[in-house]
Amino acid sequence: MFFLVGLGLGDAKDITVRGLEIVKKCDKVLLEGYTSILTVGKEVLEEFYGRPLIIADRELCEGNIDDFLKEAKDKDIALLVVGDPLGATTHTDMILRAKQFGVEVQIVHNASIMNAVSCCGLQLYNFGETVSIPYWTETWQPDSFFEKIVGNFSRNLHTLCLLDIKVKEPTEESLTKKVRQYMDPKFMSVKEAASQLVQIIERKPQSGITNDTLVVGVCRVGAPDQQIAARTLREMQQCDLGPPLHSLVIPAPDLHPLETDYLAQFR
């Protein structure tokens, strides 16, 4: 059996009781760490589970996972994923491949930022489609996600913006070399996201979203040191909310009174 187990968002104890039972009984347990991260690392998880974990990076998940999937025909193999296991397309693809090999799959759901973003008091059913904000480079500054934010905003819907994560990304120089070198991991902050949005607004001033639009930064959701800040977009450029992961929410222009009251705590 191949198990995909969600770890939730905070630390080791955010796994479910069912998930923990599976981790303890499996023959091999892989830990995926490039689509999201917990506030604790591999060592803390290994101590909590009382067993070793195999790190599953992008290369393994997208290239060499088949070996593990085939092994799961006769053994119990688990892949641990931060948040919910079906948040990323990689895992949907993995399940289809497992089925091709005749391997049974079991999924253990958990909280993900897609529902836990409700911690800021904005109602989940008032969210439109989710967008991802990528890191810009000097020569690559895509802004197509902004149209989706504007689309949601104009229909009075909130937008959850997932912020870019770069983990084990090869450096540009090493792409042509035999030995890959990797960049230091980086995680986009709400500050950085706000600053990219301000630049887009300068180029597209007619969108309805301005530097005075209220935005909400949520950080380390579910962890004891979770932070939430409601600021204008201009102010958010200066708002330091500490270590990753960060997400940014662009609320609808007209809020429900309960949403307004709840957000007031974070001004």
Place this chain on the structure above:
Amino acid sequence: MFFLVGLGLGDAKDITVRGLEIVKKCDKVLLEGYTSILTVGKEVLEEFYGRPLIIADRELCEGNIDDFLKEAKDKDIALLVVGDPLGATTHTDMILRAKQFGVEVQIVHNASIMNAVSCCGLQLYNFGETVSIPYWTETWQPDSFFEKIVGNFSRNLHTLCLLDIKVKEPTEESLTKKVRQYMDPKFMSVKEAASQLVQIIERKPQSGITNDTLVVGVCRVGAPDQQIAARTLREMQQCDLGPPLHSLVIPAPDLHPLETDYLAQFR
């Protein structure tokens, strides 16, 4: 301290390790059972936790919760909620009231249908706003949710439809009497939802959604006997997926190839 603890979606073991620790140490533990249900009842949970639970019905949550909130100033009180604790406005309101009384609140997130709907292979970031489909009566047949489905569909977004739940609803006759009488609980099935949608389409034939549109029924998500069925809307009227809870998804018209492949399992 007042704890709001999410129970996830399947059975007793879907609580997180952190959540279980809180349940075990609290002075009083309330179980909310009218916004959603697990596949197991109060007795199974009590046995698993090794402690009694107080049922918190709508009257208690919306009327008499203040007594418990005030008690949480000096004691540890937990309210257990199926899914994620911030899925319903009732709980956001409760947190604001707790803060007014000077009571600290801690939230333990968990999976909810808002993210676990990804079990059908449709990507979460391609979902537009969520809608609720209410039970119709002979004289009350609202269909405003349909405009939202059409809005999502026309922008190539999926729609999650949450289906009505009637738990401890007073009968109409007893509303004017001293002694309240309650209807049997009922939970809308994908069959019933599909049949209401077919009636709406007859009235509004120009929406782009027809009886031949592909829809997906998801039932008892996260439980061992989870069911997923992909059918035309017409066929879904005859599709019996067993006990509650059910939800219905109206996929976008143009799917990603991986979404199409994944859904093919459920035809």
